[in-house]
Amino acid sequence: MNCLHCGAPVLINDVCSECGLKQEYLVRAWNTSLHYYNQGLNCAKVRNLTGAEEALKTALYYSKANVDARNLLGLVYYETGQMVEALAQWVISSNYQPDSNPATRYLKVVQGNQNKLNGYDQAAKKYNQTLHYVQQKNYDLALIQLKRVLSANPHFVNAYLILALIYIQEGNVERARRALQRVLRIDRYNPQAQQYLEELAGLDGSHTIGTIADIHGEDDDLPELEIGDSYKDELDQEDAVDEEETARRKIREIIERGAAAEDVNPDQNLEVGSYQEIKYGKHNVLYLIAGLIIGVAAMFFLIMPARIKSIRNENLDMKSAYSAELAGKNTLIAELQGNNDKLQSQIEDVQKEMKDAQEAGGAGSVNDSIMTGIQAYMAGNKQEAVAALGAVDLNDSELSEATKNCLTGIVNECTEELNAYRSSGITAYGAENYEEAITQLRVYCNLKPDDAEARYDLAKAYEGTGKIEEAHTLYQDINTRFPDSEYVTTSFQ
Amino acid sequence: MINFEEEVKKFRPAAEMSQLEDNIYKNDFSDVADVLIEVMKQAQQPPQNNE
Numbered sequence: 001m002n003c004l005h006c007g008a009p010v011l012i013n014d015v016c017s018e019c020g021l022k023q024e025y026l027v028r029a030w031n032t033s034l035h036y037y038n039q040g041l042n043c044a045k046v047r048n049l050t051g052a053e054e055a056l057k058t059a060l061y062y063s064k065a066n067v068d069a070r071n072l073l074g075l076v077y078y079e080t081g082q083m084v085e086a087l088a089q090w091v092i093s094s095n096y097q098p099d100s101n102p103a104t105r106y107l108k109v110v111q112g113n114q115n116k117l118n119g120y121d122q123a124a125k126k127y128n129q130t131l132h133y134v135q136q137k138n139y140d141l142a143l144i145q146l147k148r149v150l151s152a153n154p155h156f157v158n159a160y161l162i163l164a165l166i167y168i169q170e171g172n173v174e175r176a177r178r179a180l181q182r183v184l185r186i187d188r189y190n191p192q193a194q195q196y197l198e199e200l201a202g203l204d205g206s207h208t209i210g211t212i213a214d215i216h217g218e219d220d221d222l223p224e225l226e227i228g229d230s231y232k233d234e235l236d237q238e239d240a241v242d243e244e245e246t247a248r249r250k251i252r253e254i255i256e257r258g259a260a261a262e263d264v265n266p267d268q269n270l271e272v273g274s275y276q277e278i279k280y281g282k283h284n285v286l287y288l289i290a291g292l293i294i295g296v297a298a299m300f301f302l303i304m305p306a307r308i309k310s311i312r313n314e315n316l317d318m319k320s321a322y323s324a325e326l327a328g329k330n331t332l333i334a335e336l337q338g339n340n341d342k343l344q345s346q347i348e349d350v351q352k353e354m355k356d357a358q359e360a361g362g363a364g365s366v367n368d369s370i371m372t373g374i375q376a377y378m379a380g381n382k383q384e385a386v387a388a389l390g391a392v393d394l395n396d397s398e399l400s401e402a403t404k405n406c407l408t409g410i411v412n413e414c415t416e417e418l419n420a421y422r423s424s425g426i427t428a429y430g431a432e433n434y435e436e437a438i439t440q441l442r443v444y445c446n447l448k449p450d451d452a453e454a455r456y457d458l459a460k461a462y463e464g465t466g467k468i469e470e471a472h473t474l475y476q477d478i479n480t481r482f483p484d485s486e487y488v489t490t491s492f493q
Numbered sequence: 494m495i496n497f498e499e500e501v502k503k504f505r506p507a508a509e510m511s512q513l514e515d516n517i518y519k520n521d522f523s524d525v526a527d528v529l530i531e532v533m534k535q536a537q538q539p540p541q542n543n544e
Contacts (some may be wrong), residue, residue: 004526005526005530019526019530020533021526021529021530021533022528025529026525026526029524029526030527032525060522060524061522061524061525061526062524062525063524063526064521064522064523064527082507082508083506083510084507084508084509084510084512084513084516085516087513088516088517088519088520089520091513091517092517092521094505117510121509121510122511123507124507124508124510125509126507127507128506128507128509131501131504131506134501135501156507158504158507161504162501162504165495165497165500165501168495168497169497187518192503195495196495199494199495202494236496330523350504416521
């Protein structure tokens with residue numbers, strides 16, 4: 001046999017070998033504890049929760065290891081809305097008996113729903129604040145807080161009692177009576193509620209305390225509990241109370257079965273409607289999918305239109321720029337085409353004139369040179385054109401104005417080739433190669449008759465080769481056409 | 494007649510979740526066996542001379 005207190009072996013003289021206690025005393029104490037437990041259980045079965053609390057506390061004073069008494073005391077606290085006290089009893093109980101203890105399951109059920117647990121905690125805090133308001137005689141704020149307290153913890157007996165007190169203080173007898181009747185529905189013989197009801201019965205003289213049948217009548221028989229005229233959502237609270245009732249029904253069944261460990265099936269899940277655990281994982285997936293859908297929709301409806309509009313604007317700008325550039329190019333092409341037509345017309349005129357001259361029998365070496373030069377120019381060979389036209393003196397008075405204009409136009413287009421003759425001629429003159437200088441400069445001077453310097457160099461080259469007459473002709477020409485030029489010469493006269 | 498002030502004084506603040514641990518320790522009171530052990534310990538101690 002082991003000691004009922006510490007579990008150590010008991011000696012033959014009925015004394016524990018460890019703690020030294022006589023087992024007879026412990027057995028008596030245990031039996032007394034069981035007696036009070038049974039008394040508490042009977043009280044709990046008839047919803048005399050105050051009486052049950054007293055009996056169960058006494059049972060624990062005789063044996064604090066009476067797990068059944070402790071579990072039932074926790075259930076009584078739970079039923080009267082005292083959540084922390086209930087949890088404390090169940091924690092101690094599960095500490096005394098870790099295995100096969102219904103308190104473990106109670107703890108899992110209650111602590112499994114943290115939101116609800118936080119709600120109870122907030123209700124306790126608000127209740128304490130309510131007491132503060134009441135002491136300050138700030139009854140309106142107290143009533144508002146009590147509404148929240150009872151919404152979160154609809155079985156909070158003390159909250160109903162203080163609510164009834166406030167109504168009594170404000171002279172609202174009917175509402176006070178309803179609050180007290182709710183207390184008696186939870187705790188059938190609550191002494192404070194009974195006392196207040198007796199006082200209310202004395203106030204108006206027409207009401208009695210109310211029989212048990214009145215207290216446990218159908219909900220429809222009682223008017224809805226109202227805290228204030230402005231709180232019309234009381235019906236919603238009543239719905240919440242009904243849900244809470246469902247949650248508590250299971251626990252009440254356990255009370256009525258005796259709350260003994262052997263009566264509780266460990267495998268039975270305590271289905272508590274409002275305590276159902278929220279499946280956050282499932283919700284997270286839903287939130288993730290919804291977020292993705294919203295994100296994609298936002299991209300299509302908000303971001304994409306702006307992006308498309310921006311690209312369209314860029315395309316329009318680019319198109320405008322290309323259109324303007326194209327218009328400029330077209331204008332240039334039209335202008336060049338006009339010039340080309342004009343030159344083509346002049347060439348045709350010259351060709352026609354040359355043809356007429358040939359037909360008139362005046363064809364000579366000059367005309368041959370002109371024809372050769374024009375053909376070379378039209379073939380794109382500017383050097384050959386200049387070489388052929390070099391034999392034609394544009395200063396010759398026998399040439400027609402049309403011929404002069406046509407040849408001048410060609411010469412102006414061949415400036416680069418013509419300047420090569422001038423450079424070569426001046427270089428040859430500098431090297432005293434007068435024959436070469438004459439050959440080069442004569443071509444240039446024939447096609448550029450207004451260059452006084454070139455004509456002067458050509459005249460000097462003629463002098464160098466002894467061709468005095470040609471030189472004097474050129475000096476005379478310079479003196480006549482360029483009288484203000486620095487190349488005017490008088491020494492030959 | 495209900496004395497409101499006196500009745501209000503009877504209401505004690507509700508225990509909050511932060512007080513759960515204190516509540517557990519508070520409930521770990523002595524039962525009959527603890528009292529007997531304490532009495533035996535005192536009986537085994539030699540009597541003290543108060544004079």
